Amino acid sequence: MGPEEHRLRRLLLAWAAAGLALGLALHWPAPEVAWVAFAGATLPVLAVLLRDIAHGLRGGNVGLDILAALSMAGALALGETLAGAVVALMFAGGSFLEAYARQRARREMTALLSRQPRRAARHGATGLEEVPIEALRPGDRVLVRQGEVVPVDGRALGPAVLDTSTLTGESIPVTLAAGDPVLSGASNAGEAFDLEAEREAAASTLAGIIRLVEQAQASRPPMARLADRWALGFLGVTLAIAAAAWLAAGTPHRALAVLVVATPCPLILAVPVALIAGLSRAARAGVLVKSGAALETLARVRVLLLDKTGTLTEGRVRLLEARPGAGLAKEELLRLAASLDQASAHPVAAGLVEAARQAGLALAVPEEVREVAGAGISGRVGGHAVALGGPGFVAAHGWAEGPADGHPPGAVRVCVAVDGAPGGTLVLADPLRADAAAMLATARAAGIRRIVLLSGDRAAVAEPLGALLGLDAVLAERSPAGKVEAVLREKPGGPVLMLGDGVNDAPALAAADIGVAMGARGALASAEAADAVILVDRIDRVAEAMRIARRARGIALQSVAAGIGLSVLGMLAAAAGHLSPVQGAVVQEAIDVAVILNALRALRG
Known part of the structure:
Protein backbone atom coordinates (compact mmCIF):
# COMPACT_ATOMS: atom_id res chain seq x y z
CA MET A 1 0.00 0.00 0.00
CA THR A 110 13.72 0.85 7.29
CA ALA A 111 14.90 2.94 10.26
CA LEU A 112 18.50 2.05 9.46
CA LEU A 113 18.20 3.30 5.90
CA SER A 114 17.72 6.89 7.00
CA ARG A 115 21.18 6.72 8.58
CA GLN A 116 22.94 5.83 5.34
CA PRO A 117 25.83 8.26 4.80
CA ARG A 118 26.30 9.88 1.42
CA ARG A 119 29.98 10.90 1.64
CA ALA A 120 33.11 9.60 3.36
CA ALA A 121 36.57 10.91 4.29
CA ARG A 122 39.12 8.89 2.30
CA HIS A 123 42.89 9.06 2.73
CA GLY A 124 44.38 10.18 -0.58
CA ALA A 125 47.80 11.11 -1.91
CA THR A 126 47.39 14.70 -0.72
CA GLY A 127 45.54 13.95 2.54
CA LEU A 128 41.89 13.49 3.42
CA GLU A 129 39.36 13.96 0.65
CA GLU A 130 35.57 13.94 0.84
CA VAL A 131 34.16 11.52 -1.72
CA PRO A 132 30.76 9.94 -2.38
CA ILE A 133 30.53 6.51 -0.77
CA GLU A 134 29.99 5.06 -4.25
CA ALA A 135 33.61 6.03 -5.03
CA LEU A 136 35.04 3.85 -2.24
CA ARG A 137 36.86 0.70 -3.35
CA PRO A 138 38.23 -2.33 -1.47
CA GLY A 139 41.58 -1.40 0.06
CA ASP A 140 40.73 2.30 0.51
CA ARG A 141 41.57 3.78 3.90
CA VAL A 142 38.62 5.70 5.33
CA LEU A 143 38.50 7.96 8.38
CA VAL A 144 35.37 7.45 10.50
CA ARG A 145 34.92 10.48 12.73
CA GLN A 146 33.24 10.47 16.12
CA GLY A 147 29.48 10.23 15.70
CA GLU A 148 29.64 9.29 12.02
CA VAL A 149 27.98 6.23 10.53
CA VAL A 150 30.35 3.64 9.05
CA PRO A 151 29.93 4.03 5.26
CA VAL A 152 31.13 0.61 4.00
CA ASP A 153 32.03 -2.80 5.36
CA GLY A 154 35.69 -3.24 6.29
CA ARG A 155 38.21 -3.85 9.05
CA ALA A 156 39.26 -1.50 11.81
CA LEU A 157 42.88 -0.36 11.53
CA GLY A 158 42.95 0.55 15.20
CA PRO A 159 40.81 0.38 18.34
CA ALA A 160 37.20 1.46 17.82
CA VAL A 161 34.03 1.81 19.87
CA LEU A 162 30.86 1.31 17.83
CA ASP A 163 27.18 1.81 18.55
CA THR A 164 25.55 -1.14 16.78
CA SER A 165 22.07 -0.62 18.23
CA THR A 166 20.55 0.00 14.81
CA LEU A 167 21.88 -3.36 13.65
CA THR A 168 21.51 -5.46 16.78
CA GLY A 169 19.06 -3.63 19.03
CA GLU A 170 21.63 -3.52 21.84
CA SER A 171 22.32 -0.20 23.52
CA ILE A 172 25.77 -1.11 24.89
CA PRO A 173 28.60 0.00 22.53
CA VAL A 174 30.97 -2.66 21.21
CA THR A 175 34.74 -2.28 21.56
CA LEU A 176 36.77 -3.56 18.60
CA ALA A 177 40.48 -4.20 18.20
CA ALA A 178 42.62 -3.62 15.12
CA GLY A 179 41.72 -6.15 12.45
CA ASP A 180 38.16 -6.78 13.67
CA PRO A 181 35.38 -6.62 11.05
CA VAL A 182 33.21 -3.50 10.97
CA LEU A 183 29.75 -3.41 9.42
CA SER A 184 28.36 -0.40 7.61
CA GLY A 185 25.41 1.14 9.42
CA ALA A 186 27.05 1.12 12.86
CA SER A 187 27.99 4.54 14.27
CA ASN A 188 31.27 5.58 15.86
CA ALA A 189 30.66 6.06 19.59
CA GLY A 190 34.35 6.63 20.43
CA GLU A 191 37.35 8.42 19.02
CA ALA A 192 37.93 8.69 15.28
CA PHE A 193 39.48 5.60 13.71
CA ASP A 194 40.66 4.42 10.31
CA LEU A 195 38.83 1.72 8.39
CA GLU A 196 40.12 -0.39 5.51
CA ALA A 197 37.25 -0.89 3.08
CA GLU A 198 36.62 -4.49 2.07
CA ARG A 199 33.56 -4.01 -0.13
CA GLU A 200 32.13 -1.37 -2.39
CA ALA A 201 29.14 0.56 -1.13
CA ALA A 202 26.79 -1.34 -3.45
CA ALA A 203 27.85 -4.65 -1.85
CA SER A 204 27.89 -3.41 1.75
CA THR A 205 25.57 -4.38 4.56
CA LEU A 206 23.45 -1.24 4.12
CA ALA A 207 22.92 -1.93 0.43
CA GLY A 208 21.96 -5.48 1.26
CA ILE A 209 19.48 -4.23 3.85
CA ILE A 210 17.79 -2.08 1.23
CA ARG A 211 17.33 -5.04 -1.11
CA LEU A 212 16.16 -7.38 1.64
CA GLY A 278 7.28 -9.81 13.25
CA LEU A 279 9.43 -8.98 10.22
CA SER A 280 10.02 -5.54 11.70
CA ARG A 281 10.93 -6.94 15.12
CA ALA A 282 13.39 -9.41 13.60
CA ALA A 283 15.03 -6.62 11.60
CA ARG A 284 15.56 -4.62 14.78
CA ALA A 285 17.23 -7.68 16.31
CA GLY A 286 19.74 -7.86 13.44
CA VAL A 287 18.01 -10.53 11.35
CA LEU A 288 16.51 -9.58 8.00
CA VAL A 289 13.85 -12.09 7.03
CA LYS A 290 13.18 -11.70 3.33
CA SER A 291 9.48 -12.58 3.30
CA GLY A 292 6.44 -13.28 5.40
CA ALA A 293 6.58 -16.86 4.11
CA ALA A 294 10.06 -17.26 5.59
CA LEU A 295 8.95 -15.82 8.93
CA GLU A 296 5.99 -18.21 9.13
CA THR A 297 8.25 -21.17 8.26
CA LEU A 298 10.83 -20.04 10.81
CA ALA A 299 8.15 -20.33 13.48
CA ARG A 300 7.59 -24.02 12.65
CA VAL A 301 11.21 -25.25 12.35
CA ARG A 302 11.94 -28.62 13.99
CA VAL A 303 15.33 -29.60 12.50
CA LEU A 304 18.46 -27.41 12.59
CA LEU A 305 21.43 -28.08 10.30
CA LEU A 306 24.64 -26.17 10.98
CA ASP A 307 27.72 -25.58 8.91
CA LYS A 308 30.92 -25.57 10.98
CA THR A 309 33.52 -23.13 9.68
CA GLY A 310 32.41 -19.53 10.03
CA THR A 311 29.04 -20.55 11.43
CA LEU A 312 29.48 -22.69 14.51
CA THR A 313 33.12 -21.57 14.75
CA GLU A 314 34.64 -18.13 14.29
CA GLY A 315 35.88 -18.94 10.78
CA ARG A 316 39.42 -17.75 11.52
CA VAL A 317 42.15 -20.29 12.31
CA ARG A 318 44.24 -19.30 15.33
CA LEU A 319 47.51 -20.60 16.69
CA LEU A 320 46.98 -22.32 20.03
CA GLU A 321 50.48 -23.55 20.77
CA ALA A 322 53.96 -23.88 19.24
CA ARG A 323 55.94 -26.97 20.31
CA PRO A 324 59.50 -26.64 18.99
CA GLY A 325 61.94 -29.53 18.64
CA ALA A 326 65.41 -29.67 20.12
CA GLY A 327 67.60 -26.65 19.43
CA LEU A 328 64.80 -24.47 18.01
CA ALA A 329 63.03 -21.61 19.79
CA LYS A 330 59.24 -21.16 19.56
CA GLU A 331 59.60 -17.84 17.79
CA GLU A 332 61.97 -19.30 15.20
CA LEU A 333 59.66 -22.28 14.56
CA LEU A 334 56.74 -19.95 13.98
CA ARG A 335 58.80 -17.54 11.84
CA LEU A 336 60.02 -20.26 9.49
CA ALA A 337 56.60 -21.89 9.13
CA ALA A 338 54.76 -18.60 8.63
CA SER A 339 57.35 -17.35 6.11
CA LEU A 340 56.81 -20.43 3.98
CA ASP A 341 53.02 -20.32 4.40
CA GLN A 342 52.90 -16.83 2.89
CA ALA A 343 52.85 -18.66 -0.44
CA SER A 344 49.75 -20.70 0.48
CA ALA A 345 46.07 -19.73 0.35
CA HIS A 346 45.02 -22.41 2.87
CA PRO A 347 43.07 -21.11 5.92
CA VAL A 348 45.61 -22.75 8.26
CA ALA A 349 48.38 -20.87 6.44
CA ALA A 350 46.53 -17.60 6.91
CA GLY A 351 46.23 -18.33 10.64
CA LEU A 352 49.97 -19.00 10.94
CA VAL A 353 50.91 -15.83 9.08
CA GLU A 354 48.54 -13.73 11.21
CA ALA A 355 49.96 -15.24 14.42
CA ALA A 356 53.54 -14.47 13.34
CA ARG A 357 52.69 -10.88 12.47
CA GLN A 358 50.89 -10.36 15.76
CA ALA A 359 54.03 -11.64 17.49
CA GLY A 360 56.07 -9.00 15.64
CA LEU A 361 58.17 -11.52 13.71
CA ALA A 362 59.93 -10.43 10.53
CA LEU A 363 58.92 -12.87 7.80
CA ALA A 364 61.25 -13.81 4.98
CA VAL A 365 60.31 -14.29 1.34
CA PRO A 366 59.99 -18.04 0.58
CA GLU A 367 61.72 -19.58 -2.43
CA GLU A 368 61.43 -22.80 -4.44
CA VAL A 369 57.93 -23.35 -3.06
CA ARG A 370 56.06 -26.55 -3.83
CA GLU A 371 52.60 -27.20 -2.45
CA VAL A 372 50.50 -30.34 -2.55
CA ALA A 373 46.87 -29.35 -2.05
CA GLY A 374 45.47 -30.70 1.20
CA ALA A 375 48.80 -32.29 2.21
CA GLY A 376 51.51 -29.71 2.83
CA ILE A 377 54.04 -27.22 1.48
CA SER A 378 57.83 -27.15 1.16
CA GLY A 379 60.47 -24.63 0.12
CA ARG A 380 63.40 -22.56 1.30
CA VAL A 381 63.28 -19.77 3.87
CA GLY A 382 66.43 -17.72 4.46
CA GLY A 383 68.73 -20.58 3.47
CA HIS A 384 66.79 -23.25 5.42
CA ALA A 385 64.87 -26.10 3.82
CA VAL A 386 61.42 -26.06 5.43
CA ALA A 387 58.43 -28.33 5.04
CA LEU A 388 55.15 -28.33 6.93
CA GLY A 389 51.88 -30.21 6.76
CA GLY A 390 50.61 -33.60 7.87
CA PRO A 391 53.02 -36.26 9.22
CA GLY A 392 52.90 -38.27 6.00
CA PHE A 393 53.89 -35.29 3.84
CA VAL A 394 56.62 -34.01 6.14
CA ALA A 395 58.12 -37.51 6.63
CA ALA A 396 59.90 -37.21 3.31
CA HIS A 397 61.62 -34.05 4.57
CA GLY A 398 63.04 -35.49 7.78
CA TRP A 399 60.03 -35.67 10.07
CA ALA A 400 60.27 -38.64 12.44
CA GLU A 401 56.78 -39.89 13.25
CA GLY A 402 56.27 -40.25 16.97
CA PRO A 403 53.39 -40.33 19.43
CA ALA A 404 50.96 -37.51 18.75
CA ASP A 405 50.75 -34.91 21.47
CA GLY A 406 47.29 -34.21 22.88
CA HIS A 407 45.39 -31.25 21.53
CA PRO A 408 41.86 -29.83 21.98
CA PRO A 409 38.89 -31.29 20.07
CA GLY A 410 38.76 -30.00 16.52
CA ALA A 411 42.34 -28.67 16.55
CA VAL A 412 44.79 -29.28 13.71
CA ARG A 413 48.40 -30.40 14.25
CA VAL A 414 50.89 -29.07 11.71
CA CYS A 415 54.27 -30.87 11.57
CA VAL A 416 57.38 -28.85 10.67
CA ALA A 417 60.68 -30.15 9.34
CA VAL A 418 63.75 -27.87 9.11
CA ASP A 419 66.89 -28.81 7.18
CA GLY A 420 65.98 -32.50 7.08
CA ALA A 421 65.23 -32.82 10.79
CA PRO A 422 62.08 -32.54 12.98
CA GLY A 423 61.49 -28.88 13.79
CA GLY A 424 58.41 -29.20 15.97
CA THR A 425 54.64 -29.00 15.76
CA LEU A 426 52.14 -26.16 15.63
CA VAL A 427 48.61 -26.62 17.02
CA LEU A 428 45.89 -24.49 15.42
CA ALA A 429 42.14 -24.40 15.69
CA ASP A 430 39.12 -22.53 14.45
CA PRO A 431 37.66 -21.56 17.87
CA LEU A 432 34.08 -22.32 18.73
CA ARG A 433 31.90 -19.22 18.93
CA ALA A 434 31.43 -18.07 22.50
CA ASP A 435 27.65 -18.01 22.09
CA ALA A 436 27.34 -21.34 20.23
CA ALA A 437 26.45 -23.56 23.20
CA ALA A 438 23.90 -21.06 24.55
CA MET A 439 22.28 -20.74 21.12
CA LEU A 440 21.92 -24.51 20.77
CA ALA A 441 20.33 -24.77 24.22
CA THR A 442 17.91 -21.95 23.40
CA ALA A 443 17.05 -23.57 20.07
CA ARG A 444 16.17 -26.85 21.79
CA ALA A 445 14.05 -24.98 24.32
CA ALA A 446 12.24 -23.31 21.41
CA GLY A 447 11.15 -26.65 19.95
CA ILE A 448 14.07 -27.85 17.81
CA ARG A 449 14.02 -31.65 18.01
CA ARG A 450 17.18 -32.47 16.06
CA ILE A 451 20.47 -30.57 15.56
CA VAL A 452 22.99 -31.81 12.99
CA LEU A 453 26.49 -30.55 12.18
CA LEU A 454 26.82 -30.55 8.39
CA SER A 455 30.40 -29.82 7.36
CA GLY A 456 32.89 -30.23 4.57
CA ASP A 457 35.70 -30.68 7.11
CA ARG A 458 37.36 -33.99 7.92
CA ALA A 459 35.55 -36.26 10.36
CA ALA A 460 38.53 -36.07 12.73
CA VAL A 461 37.91 -32.32 13.07
CA ALA A 462 34.09 -32.21 12.99
CA GLU A 463 33.17 -35.21 15.16
CA PRO A 464 34.95 -34.07 18.36
CA LEU A 465 33.18 -30.72 18.05
CA GLY A 466 29.81 -32.44 17.69
CA ALA A 467 30.49 -34.60 20.74
CA LEU A 468 31.54 -31.55 22.75
CA LEU A 469 28.27 -29.74 21.95
CA GLY A 470 26.03 -32.79 22.33
CA LEU A 471 24.69 -32.66 18.77
CA ASP A 472 22.38 -35.38 17.48
CA ALA A 473 24.54 -36.18 14.45
CA VAL A 474 27.70 -35.08 12.63
CA LEU A 475 27.88 -35.35 8.85
CA ALA A 476 31.46 -34.57 7.80
CA GLU A 477 33.37 -34.38 4.50
CA ARG A 478 30.26 -33.32 2.61
CA SER A 479 30.45 -31.61 -0.77
CA PRO A 480 27.85 -28.96 -1.70
CA ALA A 481 25.82 -31.70 -3.40
CA GLY A 482 26.22 -33.90 -0.33
CA LYS A 483 24.90 -31.09 1.86
CA VAL A 484 21.81 -30.76 -0.32
CA GLU A 485 21.24 -34.50 -0.06
CA ALA A 486 21.52 -34.31 3.73
CA VAL A 487 18.99 -31.47 3.86
CA LEU A 488 16.48 -33.43 1.81
CA ARG A 489 16.91 -36.52 4.02
CA GLU A 490 16.08 -34.49 7.13
CA LYS A 491 12.84 -32.99 5.80
CA PRO A 492 10.54 -35.84 6.90
CA GLY A 493 11.39 -34.88 10.49
CA GLY A 494 9.75 -31.48 10.12
CA PRO A 495 10.61 -28.09 8.60
CA VAL A 496 14.40 -27.81 8.20
CA LEU A 497 16.51 -24.73 8.92
CA MET A 498 19.98 -24.64 7.34
CA LEU A 499 22.48 -22.16 8.79
CA GLY A 500 25.64 -21.43 6.81
CA ASP A 501 27.94 -18.74 5.53
CA GLY A 502 30.07 -19.94 2.61
CA VAL A 503 29.60 -20.28 -1.12
CA ASN A 504 29.51 -24.06 -0.66
CA ASP A 505 26.51 -23.64 1.66
CA ALA A 506 24.38 -21.77 -0.91
CA PRO A 507 22.79 -24.89 -2.52
CA ALA A 508 21.87 -26.33 0.90
CA LEU A 509 20.45 -22.97 2.02
CA ALA A 510 18.23 -22.92 -1.06
CA ALA A 511 17.16 -26.56 -0.57
CA ALA A 512 16.13 -26.15 3.08
CA ASP A 513 12.63 -25.11 4.12
CA ILE A 514 14.33 -21.97 5.37
CA GLY A 515 17.96 -21.02 4.80
CA VAL A 516 19.67 -18.55 7.15
CA ALA A 517 22.99 -17.00 6.15
CA MET A 518 25.62 -15.45 8.39
CA GLY A 519 25.76 -12.19 6.47
CA ALA A 520 28.26 -10.29 8.60
CA ARG A 521 31.28 -12.11 7.16
CA GLY A 522 29.63 -14.66 4.91
CA ALA A 523 29.76 -15.01 1.14
CA LEU A 524 27.37 -12.98 -1.01
CA ALA A 525 26.17 -16.20 -2.69
CA SER A 526 24.95 -17.62 0.62
CA ALA A 527 23.13 -14.39 1.49
CA GLU A 528 21.39 -14.35 -1.89
CA ALA A 529 20.33 -18.01 -1.60
CA ALA A 530 19.08 -17.68 1.99
CA ASP A 531 15.58 -16.75 3.16
CA ALA A 532 16.98 -14.75 6.08
CA VAL A 533 20.31 -13.03 6.74
CA ILE A 534 21.97 -12.40 10.11
CA LEU A 535 23.57 -8.98 9.80
CA VAL A 536 25.74 -9.26 12.89
CA ASP A 537 28.47 -11.80 13.56
CA ARG A 538 26.48 -13.53 16.30
CA ILE A 539 24.99 -16.98 15.99
CA ASP A 540 22.62 -16.46 18.93
CA ARG A 541 20.46 -14.30 16.67
CA VAL A 542 19.14 -17.49 15.04
CA ALA A 543 17.37 -18.51 18.24
CA GLU A 544 16.20 -14.91 18.75
CA ALA A 545 14.70 -14.84 15.24
CA MET A 546 12.94 -18.15 15.93
CA ARG A 547 11.49 -16.73 19.14
CA ILE A 548 10.25 -13.61 17.35
Missing part, protein backbone atom coordinates in the same frame (compact mmCIF):
# COMPACT_ATOMS: atom_id res chain seq x y z
CA GLY A 2 1.64 3.19 -1.21
CA PRO A 3 1.41 6.71 0.23
CA GLU A 4 -1.45 7.71 -2.09
CA GLU A 5 -3.50 4.66 -1.09
CA HIS A 6 -2.76 5.36 2.58
CA ARG A 7 -4.03 8.93 2.14
CA LEU A 8 -7.17 7.58 0.47
CA ARG A 9 -7.82 5.29 3.46
CA ARG A 10 -7.37 8.22 5.82
CA LEU A 11 -9.72 10.38 3.75
CA LEU A 12 -12.36 7.62 3.67
CA LEU A 13 -12.17 7.26 7.44
CA ALA A 14 -12.57 11.02 7.92
CA TRP A 15 -15.46 11.12 5.42
CA ALA A 16 -17.30 8.20 7.04
CA ALA A 17 -16.80 9.62 10.53
CA ALA A 18 -17.97 13.09 9.50
CA GLY A 19 -21.03 11.72 7.67
CA LEU A 20 -22.00 9.52 10.62
CA ALA A 21 -21.56 12.40 13.07
CA LEU A 22 -23.63 14.75 10.91
CA GLY A 23 -26.37 12.16 10.51
CA LEU A 24 -26.53 11.53 14.25
CA ALA A 25 -26.74 15.28 14.91
CA LEU A 26 -29.67 15.56 12.49
CA HIS A 27 -31.36 12.28 13.38
CA TRP A 28 -33.98 13.74 15.73
CA PRO A 29 -34.57 17.28 14.39
CA ALA A 30 -34.47 16.31 10.69
CA PRO A 31 -34.52 12.50 10.13
CA GLU A 32 -35.03 12.84 6.37
CA VAL A 33 -31.82 14.89 6.10
CA ALA A 34 -30.03 12.47 8.44
CA TRP A 35 -30.89 9.66 6.01
CA VAL A 36 -29.01 11.52 3.27
CA ALA A 37 -26.00 12.09 5.54
CA PHE A 38 -25.81 8.41 6.48
CA ALA A 39 -26.10 7.35 2.83
CA GLY A 40 -23.47 9.92 1.82
CA ALA A 41 -21.10 8.50 4.42
CA THR A 42 -21.62 4.98 3.06
CA LEU A 43 -21.48 5.35 -0.72
CA PRO A 44 -17.83 6.46 -1.21
CA VAL A 45 -16.59 3.67 1.08
CA LEU A 46 -18.75 1.15 -0.78
CA ALA A 47 -17.39 2.38 -4.13
CA VAL A 48 -13.75 1.94 -3.04
CA LEU A 49 -14.60 -1.45 -1.54
CA LEU A 50 -16.20 -2.64 -4.80
CA ARG A 51 -13.06 -1.49 -6.64
CA ASP A 52 -10.89 -3.55 -4.24
CA ILE A 53 -13.15 -6.60 -4.62
CA ALA A 54 -12.98 -6.38 -8.43
CA HIS A 55 -9.18 -6.11 -8.28
CA GLY A 56 -9.01 -9.13 -5.98
CA LEU A 57 -11.33 -11.23 -8.17
CA ARG A 58 -9.15 -10.49 -11.20
CA GLY A 59 -6.23 -11.91 -9.21
CA GLY A 60 -8.23 -14.96 -8.15
CA ASN A 61 -8.71 -13.82 -4.53
CA VAL A 62 -12.09 -14.11 -2.83
CA GLY A 63 -12.15 -12.53 0.62
CA LEU A 64 -14.46 -11.32 3.33
CA ASP A 65 -14.58 -7.84 1.83
CA ILE A 66 -17.62 -9.22 -0.01
CA LEU A 67 -19.47 -9.38 3.33
CA ALA A 68 -18.76 -5.72 3.97
CA ALA A 69 -20.06 -4.82 0.50
CA LEU A 70 -23.22 -6.91 1.00
CA SER A 71 -23.78 -5.31 4.41
CA MET A 72 -23.50 -1.76 3.11
CA ALA A 73 -25.52 -2.42 -0.03
CA GLY A 74 -28.19 -4.29 1.94
CA ALA A 75 -28.39 -1.53 4.54
CA LEU A 76 -28.96 1.09 1.84
CA ALA A 77 -31.53 -1.09 0.07
CA LEU A 78 -33.49 -1.78 3.27
CA GLY A 79 -33.37 1.81 4.48
CA GLU A 80 -31.04 0.95 7.40
CA THR A 81 -28.75 3.82 6.47
CA LEU A 82 -27.49 4.28 10.03
CA ALA A 83 -26.31 0.66 10.05
CA GLY A 84 -24.73 1.21 6.64
CA ALA A 85 -22.86 4.27 7.91
CA VAL A 86 -21.60 2.35 10.95
CA VAL A 87 -20.40 -0.51 8.72
CA ALA A 88 -18.73 2.03 6.42
CA LEU A 89 -16.96 3.65 9.38
CA MET A 90 -16.02 0.22 10.67
CA PHE A 91 -14.54 -0.87 7.35
CA ALA A 92 -12.75 2.43 6.75
CA GLY A 93 -11.41 2.38 10.30
CA GLY A 94 -10.21 -1.23 9.99
CA SER A 95 -8.50 -0.50 6.66
CA PHE A 96 -6.84 2.57 8.10
CA LEU A 97 -5.63 0.68 11.18
CA GLU A 98 -4.20 -2.06 8.99
CA ALA A 99 -2.47 0.52 6.81
CA TYR A 100 -1.15 2.25 9.93
CA ALA A 101 0.20 -1.04 11.27
CA ARG A 102 1.93 -1.82 7.99
CA GLN A 103 3.38 1.67 7.80
CA ARG A 104 4.62 1.51 11.38
CA ALA A 105 6.25 -1.87 10.75
CA ARG A 106 7.80 -0.53 7.57
CA ARG A 107 9.27 2.40 9.52
CA GLU A 108 10.80 -0.03 11.98
CA MET A 109 12.30 -2.12 9.19
CA VAL A 213 13.69 -4.87 3.09
CA GLU A 214 12.17 -4.33 -0.34
CA GLN A 215 11.74 -8.09 -0.77
CA ALA A 216 10.23 -8.45 2.70
CA GLN A 217 7.79 -5.59 2.19
CA ALA A 218 6.67 -6.87 -1.21
CA SER A 219 5.91 -10.37 0.05
CA ARG A 220 2.54 -11.62 1.18
CA PRO A 221 2.58 -13.80 4.29
CA PRO A 222 1.40 -17.38 3.64
CA MET A 223 -0.93 -17.19 6.62
CA ALA A 224 -2.62 -14.29 4.86
CA ARG A 225 -3.18 -16.53 1.84
CA LEU A 226 -4.44 -19.25 4.17
CA ALA A 227 -6.73 -16.66 5.74
CA ASP A 228 -8.25 -16.08 2.31
CA ARG A 229 -9.11 -19.79 2.12
CA TRP A 230 -10.62 -19.64 5.60
CA ALA A 231 -12.45 -16.49 4.53
CA LEU A 232 -14.13 -18.34 1.68
CA GLY A 233 -15.46 -20.97 4.08
CA PHE A 234 -16.46 -18.35 6.63
CA LEU A 235 -18.25 -16.44 3.88
CA GLY A 236 -20.35 -19.53 3.10
CA VAL A 237 -21.18 -20.14 6.77
CA THR A 238 -22.16 -16.49 7.25
CA LEU A 239 -24.45 -16.46 4.23
CA ALA A 240 -26.05 -19.73 5.37
CA ILE A 241 -26.75 -18.32 8.86
CA ALA A 242 -28.09 -15.09 7.34
CA ALA A 243 -30.39 -17.01 5.00
CA ALA A 244 -31.63 -19.21 7.84
CA ALA A 245 -32.30 -16.13 9.99
CA TRP A 246 -34.23 -14.49 7.14
CA LEU A 247 -36.37 -17.60 6.62
CA ALA A 248 -36.98 -18.07 10.35
CA ALA A 249 -37.88 -14.43 11.04
CA GLY A 250 -39.52 -13.69 7.70
CA THR A 251 -37.64 -10.41 7.33
CA PRO A 252 -34.42 -9.49 5.52
CA HIS A 253 -33.47 -7.17 8.40
CA ARG A 254 -32.56 -10.21 10.50
CA ALA A 255 -30.21 -11.40 7.72
CA LEU A 256 -28.68 -7.92 7.50
CA ALA A 257 -27.91 -7.99 11.24
CA VAL A 258 -26.04 -11.28 10.74
CA LEU A 259 -24.03 -9.86 7.83
CA VAL A 260 -22.92 -6.71 9.60
CA VAL A 261 -21.79 -8.52 12.73
CA ALA A 262 -19.55 -10.74 10.55
CA THR A 263 -17.94 -7.87 8.62
CA PRO A 264 -15.06 -7.72 7.72
CA CYS A 265 -13.67 -10.38 10.09
CA PRO A 266 -10.27 -10.42 11.85
CA LEU A 267 -8.94 -13.00 9.39
CA ILE A 268 -8.08 -10.33 6.84
CA LEU A 269 -6.71 -7.87 9.40
CA ALA A 270 -4.85 -9.60 12.21
CA VAL A 271 -2.70 -12.05 10.21
CA PRO A 272 -0.84 -9.63 7.93
CA VAL A 273 -0.47 -7.06 10.70
CA ALA A 274 1.10 -9.57 13.12
CA LEU A 275 3.47 -11.11 10.58
CA ILE A 276 4.62 -7.79 9.17
CA ALA A 277 5.22 -6.65 12.74
CA ALA A 549 8.73 -15.66 14.53
CA ARG A 550 6.92 -18.01 16.91
CA ARG A 551 5.58 -15.09 18.91
CA ALA A 552 4.33 -13.27 15.79
CA ARG A 553 2.65 -16.41 14.45
CA GLY A 554 1.14 -17.15 17.86
CA ILE A 555 -0.28 -13.64 18.14
CA ALA A 556 -1.76 -13.92 14.62
CA LEU A 557 -3.45 -17.23 15.42
CA GLN A 558 -4.59 -15.92 18.80
CA SER A 559 -6.18 -12.87 17.18
CA VAL A 560 -7.88 -14.99 14.54
CA ALA A 561 -9.25 -17.49 17.05
CA ALA A 562 -10.56 -14.79 19.38
CA GLY A 563 -11.96 -12.69 16.55
CA ILE A 564 -13.69 -15.57 14.77
CA GLY A 565 -15.09 -16.90 18.03
CA LEU A 566 -16.53 -13.53 19.00
CA SER A 567 -17.89 -13.00 15.48
CA VAL A 568 -19.67 -16.36 15.51
CA LEU A 569 -21.25 -15.56 18.87
CA GLY A 570 -22.35 -12.21 17.50
CA MET A 571 -23.85 -13.80 14.39
CA LEU A 572 -25.84 -16.30 16.46
CA ALA A 573 -27.10 -13.48 18.68
CA ALA A 574 -28.12 -11.48 15.61
CA ALA A 575 -29.80 -14.52 14.04
CA ALA A 576 -31.82 -14.96 17.25
CA GLY A 577 -32.93 -11.34 17.11
CA HIS A 578 -30.86 -10.08 20.03
CA LEU A 579 -28.84 -7.63 17.92
CA SER A 580 -30.15 -5.09 15.47
CA PRO A 581 -28.12 -4.23 12.34
CA VAL A 582 -26.72 -1.10 14.01
CA GLN A 583 -25.82 -2.95 17.21
CA GLY A 584 -24.21 -5.77 15.20
CA ALA A 585 -22.07 -3.29 13.28
CA VAL A 586 -20.87 -1.65 16.50
CA VAL A 587 -20.05 -5.04 18.06
CA GLN A 588 -18.02 -6.13 15.02
CA GLU A 589 -16.15 -2.83 14.91
CA ALA A 590 -15.10 -3.33 18.51
CA ILE A 591 -13.91 -6.86 17.68
CA ASP A 592 -11.84 -5.67 14.70
CA VAL A 593 -10.16 -2.87 16.61
CA ALA A 594 -9.32 -5.26 19.45
CA VAL A 595 -7.70 -7.89 17.24
CA ILE A 596 -5.64 -5.33 15.29
CA LEU A 597 -4.33 -3.79 18.49
CA ASN A 598 -3.53 -7.29 19.74
CA ALA A 599 -1.66 -8.05 16.50
CA LEU A 600 0.43 -4.93 16.98
CA ARG A 601 1.87 -6.54 20.13
CA ALA A 602 4.21 -8.41 17.78
CA LEU A 603 6.11 -5.14 17.34
CA ARG A 604 7.10 -5.16 20.99
CA GLY A 605 9.77 -7.32 22.60
